[in-house]
Amino acid sequence: MLKREVKLVEREQLEAYLRQFLATDKISDYCPNGLQVEGRDQIQKIVTGVTACQELLERAVMVDADAVLVHHGYFWKGEPQPVKGMKKRRLQTLLRHDLNLFAYHLPLDVHPRLGNNAQLARLMDWPDPSVLSEIEPEGVVMYTELSHDETVEQVATQLETRLGRSLVCAVHEPAQKIRRIAWCTGGGQGFIDAAAQADCDLFITGEVSEPTVHSAREQGIAFFAAGHHATERYGIQALGEHLAEKFGLDHQFIDVDSPA
Incomplete structure (x- = not known):
């Protein structure tokens, strides 16, 4: 070579x-x-x-x-x-x-090709990532629709395997099914409400704050904090x-x- x-x-x-x-x-x-x-x-x-x-x-x-x-x-x-x-x-x-x-x-x-959000989608092989609208700057939260339902445990294992580390925090029901995923790398836990309003089944970011857990539980959306550094x-x-x-x-x- x-x-x-x-x-x-x-x-x-x-x-x-x-x-x-x-x-x-x-x-x-x-x-x-x-x-x-x-x-x-x-x-x-x-x-x-x-x-x-x-x-x-x-x-x-x-x-x-x-x-x-x-x-x-x-x-x-x-x-x-x-x-x-x-x-x-x-x-x-x-x-x-x-x-x-x-x-x-x-x-x-937010860069559409090389940005942290786009690169996390590439790492995870998520299909057709799209921008979650009405959030500035455009591209700070993205989402995807899986071709079929997966268990929350399956998605957690995939994420931990690809990132090479355990999740910082996971909030979900044991039998919860995942089809629509939203994410914001780094310290994006504040966007969980926007993900819930967009009918997402799971929201992934790097960090977690105390109110995030209650937002996830009360709105029925699964939540993973996968590490600020790890996701970026x-x-x-x-x-x-x-x-x-x-x-x-x-x-x-x-x-x-x-x-x-």
Whole structure:
């Protein structure tokens, strides 16, 4: 097998492409999407990961990356502004090693092909995933209709097998049948009511809050929390692979596991 020639791309070119490809200017978010920390001008190797934690940055330095692309970056609304402690160490690592940090939150969740929701459907082999309407941004909740009823236990086993981890929380009746499934990767438990109103039999997300359990029980919809990190590993990988193919970059996904 021939090894692909690795090429260089200008940081500004990559930033402009991602802005257009992920339509970042059209989505209101809780953080800045795009280049969050500027590093070297030219990029040859990119590392992708779910969250820009210290371990991911250090491992990116170890493999001589020029840029780190993540789903969860920095500078969230309500985040403390002083640069000290953990924030100082993270920024210091990026700046000392001239590493670029790109972060894409909601734009990566909702992208119709490479987004977290679309990639979870691909992982699970769910047929014809569609957008659950009247929820903004479009694509933040998706749904599918299975070709036949499955037991709730069957779907739970499939999900645990494909994600490689146990469910965080499961709320359902033992004999409940599943045909229509809605999902929102990450922290989307608040959308359970919309899924119930859309006559879905099961709602899947990453996290669970105390009211979610009661919503599931009282509305007769099964609920799975499968892990925020676990459900959002796939969009950023797909984006990295896409950039590697388009620009000839060297790409490596680094999974810093989290039980949350």
